[in-house]
Structures are given as structure tokens and as C-alpha cells.
Amino acid sequence: MSLEVINNPLFVTIQDRGRFGYSHIGVTNSGVMDEYAYFWANKLLKNSFDTNILEIAFSNVIFKANENTQISITGADCEFFINDEKKELWQSYNIKKNDIIKIGKILSGNRIYLAVFGGFDIKKEFGSNSVTIKENLGGLDGNKLKKGDILPFNSCTFNYTMKLKEEFIPKYEDNLTLRVIFSYQENYFLDEEKKRFLTLTYLVTNDFNRMAVKLSGEAIKCEINGIISEAIAFGSIQIPKDGQPIVLLKDRQTIGGYPKIGVVLGIDCFKLSQAKANTKIRFQEISYEEAVKKTKEFYSFVS
Known part of the structure; x- marks a missing residue:
């Protein structure tokens, strides 16, 4: 059996x-x-x-x-x-x-x-x-x-x-918009950098596994180089020294020392997990209240 x-x-x-x-x-x-x-x-x-x-x-x-x-x-x-x-x-x-x-x-x-x-x-x-x-x-x-x-x-x-x-049945397309809650160390990013972050288009790289996906595009600048290592949530967007965003996924490390501009809505990370290399990624800001609402709707639908 x-x-x-x-x-x-x-x-x-x-x-x-x-x-x-x-x-x-x-x-x-x-x-x-x-x-x-x-x-x-x-x-x-x-x-x-x-x-x-x-x-x-x-x-x-x-x-x-x-x-x-x-x-x-x-x-x-x-x-x-x-x-x-x-x-x-x-x-x-x-x-x-x-x-x-x-x-x-x-x-x-x-x-x-x-x-x-x-x-x-x-x-x-x-x-x-x-x-x-x-x-x-x-x-x-x-x-x-x-x-x-x-x-x-x-x-x-x-x-x-x-x-x-x-x-x-979902369609896996070459363009994805990921909803983001600004959080974590957002105050270490100038307002103009956060605005750029929401207008730029990134590409999914081959550096993609169960731990995280690294994106490529115009660099995002942060006012600090690092932080004291702290806990990392699912969907966290790290900005390392090269300015290329890294979205942390299911097998992420439990702590990390890169500054984080925000976090991708968890239910959008499921779509991201199906993205192939060179998929175009854009970010869209969402409020905490709206994020909670969308998440509840998702789990109510599939349960």
C-alpha cells in the first residue's frame, strides 16, 4: 500500500x-x-x-x-x-x-x-x-x-x-504584481526610494529556491548597510548592499541582518513561487487592513 x-x-x-x-x-x-x-x-x-x-x-x-x-x-x-x-x-x-x-x-x-x-x-x-x-x-x-x-x-x-x-484554475503569466506592506526598516529608505521601488520593474533571476528569490533591476538605496540580525517573516523583502531585492520564502533562515523595506502579502508569494526566470515583477502598496481582509478572503475561499 x-x-x-x-x-x-x-x-x-x-x-x-x-x-x-x-x-x-x-x-x-x-x-x-x-x-x-x-x-x-x-x-x-x-x-x-x-x-x-x-x-x-x-x-x-x-x-x-x-x-x-x-x-x-x-x-x-x-x-x-x-x-x-x-x-x-x-x-x-x-x-x-x-x-x-x-x-x-x-x-x-x-x-x-x-x-x-x-x-x-x-x-x-x-x-x-x-x-x-x-x-x-x-x-x-x-x-x-x-x-x-x-x-x-x-x-x-x-x-x-x-x-x-x-x-x-490559475494562469501562470510572465507579469506579476505583488502587493506590499511597507514595514520593518522602511524609515531607513528615503521617500523617493520607496516611490521608485513601486514604479520599477524587476526580473526574477535564476537565483530562486525554496528559501528565497533574488530579483534584478535598478538598485534601491538604503541609508544603512545592515542591521542587528532579527526574525524574518514570510515574504520579507531584504535589500542587500547591491540594492537588488530578495523576497524570503518558505525555507528562509529564521534571522537575518539585511534591512527590509517591507513584506509581500503572503497569498501573493504563492503566485511568486510559480514564476519562471525573467518573469516581470512590480510592487504595489497595500494597507495592513486591506492585507488582513484579502488574506481572510483567500483562506475562507479554499477552506
Whole structure:
């Protein structure tokens, strides 16, 4: 009763909502990069919203089902096959023993999510199954999946499937506007620099992983070179000495010493996680009150 990894995938990890309340001992939150795709993958299977899932970051991943189950695939648009028959994303599928599931070429977006009914039967660490490689936590052995890994689940047989309406399926575009709350060390940035920050267009660089994404564009100047290291929130925008913004994501370090001009709205970071290199990024200011409202609306919608 398991899903078996048949080939050697480049980067597949087990994730869930993440682990919370351990930053004081240096343990980062981790968790899925795109919560929108994650929640829908579980919702299509009627799983609880904290059920673990596979986050797939590169093409060419092959699994074998060793028992009957139901799966769903969401996230980045990709070539997806069951027993060499091409299938659509954002819906559930009934899987039989010995079925072969393959993720081929990624067409748009960055990260694909594969969920099984009931999740994988794996012991949690610090309240989560999420893999954080730099901390050697989560998953099967604190690392990405490799050929021969066995992911146990409870076998089930179904006579129905579910599909998400087209209107709710996101399109991963080459232009993104990220909403920002000015905060942290904003007083160390002149008003003219903050205005420039909101008018400039940046590009996503190849320096992009689960920890952070570095952007490239005209430099933003800060009145100080650094700060005493302090806690870092999800979506924080660091401005290092070269003036190129860095947006901190799920596997970010728990503390840092670069000044931060503000923080990207968390639900916009989910869209950012699907951006490819050279995606154009612009920032738009949002009030704290509006940010809270938008965040509540998001979680009310997916729950």
C-alpha cells in the first residue's frame, strides 16, 4: 500500500502546511510554496487541509502505485500521464495497483503538487511532515525523494472523481504584481526610494529556491548597510548592499541582518513561487487592513 519512486527525480519533496512555533530554536516554517495549489489538491480528494503532499519542482518524475488509491494533480501546467495516457490537471483520478504515474515536461509555472487520498503515512517531526533539507527534517529522511523510495498510504477504491471548474484554475503569466506592506526598516529608505521601488520593474533571476528569490533591476538605496540580525517573516523583502531585492520564502533562515523595506502579502508569494526566470515583477502598496481582509478572503475561499 504505497507509491514507489521509479526514477531519480531532480527535486521532489514531501510538504504540508509547515511547522510553526519553533523559530526561536532556529527551525524554519517550511511547507508548500504554493498554498493555493496545495489546498485544491487536497480539496479534490476531500482530505483535511493539513494533509501532506508531494511538491515536484522539475520535469520527469515517475511513480508506481502498489495498491489502489485516488490522486489529484494541481499546480504548474505539465505533461501528466497515467499508464502513458495523457491526463488533465486540477482533478482527481482513481488509481489501480501497478498503475504508472508520470510527470513530464513543465509547460508553465514552476511547481506541481501530487496528493493521495488520506496523505502518506509518515511520522511527523516538530508537528509536520515538511522537508527542510538544510535542517535535515521531515519526509522519509529529511531529504528530497530518490529512486526506490516507498511512500506508504492506506489503500482505498473509489467509483467517482472530482474536477475543478476552469474559472478557478490559475494562469501562470510572465507579469506579476505583488502587493506590499511597507514595514520593518522602511524609515531607513528615503521617500523617493520607496516611490521608485513601486514604479520599477524587476526580473526574477535564476537565483530562486525554496528559501528565497533574488530579483534584478535598478538598485534601491538604503541609508544603512545592515542591521542587528532579527526574525524574518514570510515574504520579507531584504535589500542587500547591491540594492537588488530578495523576497524570503518558505525555507528562509529564521534571522537575518539585511534591512527590509517591507513584506509581500503572503497569498501573493504563492503566485511568486510559480514564476519562471525573467518573469516581470512590480510592487504595489497595500494597507495592513486591506492585507488582513484579502488574506481572510483567500483562506475562507479554499477552506
